[in-house]
Amino acid sequence: MRFFSSKVLACVALMMLCCLGCRANNGTSISASEASASSAPRVKTTKKAAPKAAAQQNQVNTDNPQINVITVKSAKMGRDIKNLVIVPKAVVDGDDTRYPVVYLLHGHGGSYVDWQAHTDLTKLANDYSMIFVCPDAQNAWYFDSPVDSRSQYETYVTKELREYVEANYPTINDAKHRAITGLSMGGHGALWLGWRHPDIYGSCGSMSGAVDIMTLKDRFDLDKVLGKYAQNHESWKEHSVINLVPNLKDGQNIIIDDGAQDFLIKENRALHAALLDKGIKHQYSERPGRHAWAYWVASLPQHLNFFAKCFK
Numbered sequence: 001m002r003f004f005s006s007k008v009l010a011c012v013a014l015m016m017l018c019c020l021g022c023r024a025n026n027g028t029s030i031s032a033s034e035a036s037a038s039s040a041p042r043v044k045t046t047k048k049a050a051p052k053a054a055a056q057q058n059q060v061n062t063d064n065p066q067i068n069v070i071t072v073k074s075a076k077m078g079r080d081i082k083n084l085v086i087v088p089k090a091v092v093d094g095d096d097t098r099y100p101v102v103y104l105l106h107g108h109g110g111s112y113v114d115w116q117a118h119t120d121l122t123k124l125a126n127d128y129s130m131i132f133v134c135p136d137a138q139n140a141w142y143f144d145s146p147v148d149s150r151s152q153y154e155t156y157v158t159k160e161l162r163e164y165v166e167a168n169y170p171t172i173n174d175a176k177h178r179a180i181t182g183l184s185m186g187g188h189g190a191l192w193l194g195w196r197h198p199d200i201y202g203s204c205g206s207m208s209g210a211v212d213i214m215t216l217k218d219r220f221d222l223d224k225v226l227g228k229y230a231q232n233h234e235s236w237k238e239h240s241v242i243n244l245v246p247n248l249k250d251g252q253n254i255i256i257d258d259g260a261q262d263f264l265i266k267e268n269r270a271l272h273a274a275l276l277d278k279g280i281k282h283q284y285s286e287r288p289g290r291h292a293w294a295y296w297v298a299s300l301p302q303h304l305n306f307f308a309k310c311f312k
């Protein structure tokens with residue numbers, strides 16, 4: 001058996017404490033620029049505690065003044081909702097240019113920080129000269145729920161949040177310069193809101209969208225916003241975005257894509273076919289990929305290139 005001197009043991013203990021200290025300091029908090037509906041500062045930042053994404057607990061460093069976390073009061077839901085707003089650097093520098101705005105919707109299990117946590121929206125805002133707005137819709141599917149009065153996200157995104165953004169940020173406030181897109185649940189939400197409000201969104205898109213919720217039955221918290229499928233079949237049918245196609249009118253700019261290995265590819269192909277049958281112009285594409293962030297991060301620039309052409 002080997003024995004160590006007290007000096008050696010003391011050195012080992014000190015080294016262990018140092019290692020533990022390094023691990024403890026690896027967790028970083030998020031400082032957020034909070035803007036309430038009453039005070040409404042445009043791009044100033046103040047340090048706050050760190051918000052976390054619902055499922056992935058993503059962290060977003062908002063020391064960059066281009067990144068604003070804003071809290072907007074929803075009168076219809078009677079509560080405050082957090083959102084991320086990303087502005088071009090020129091706005092921070094005091095330029096008085098007005099910009100088109102793109103609303104980016106997160107998926108089920110995500111939150112308002114998801115997009116910035118997985119890609120650099122500040123660089124994209126600079127490159128494309130756009131303002132990005134990322135609302136937090138929890139798992140509410142961007143509906144005005146017929147069964148839950150505290151889940152009224154169609155009104156929130158299309159009216160309450162939009163009016164706040166347009167009153168406090170240098171956006172071009174017309175449908176031509178306003179777009180909405182999202183991933184998965186957010187893809188369904190973007191088409192749902194875009195197609196129901198063509199006077200607000202001149203352009204809309206979907207990445208890996210869950211475009212036919214009838215195939216999901218009571219999964220992914222849909223029963224919480226629509227009621228159980230068996231007892232609310234008609235409501236589910238009415239809220240499935242693929243069933244909006246028969247009443248669509250041509251004229252909106254639409255972009256839809258999905259990964260060829262995505263579990264939702266069948267539904268997206270069906271939506272593409274329905275739009276073709278109806279004679280609705282749209283851009284549809286498939287690429288290799290699954291239902292994952294690697295696909296959506298690669299897809300976002302394609303949507304922004306599409307929207308940029310529509311904004312001209």
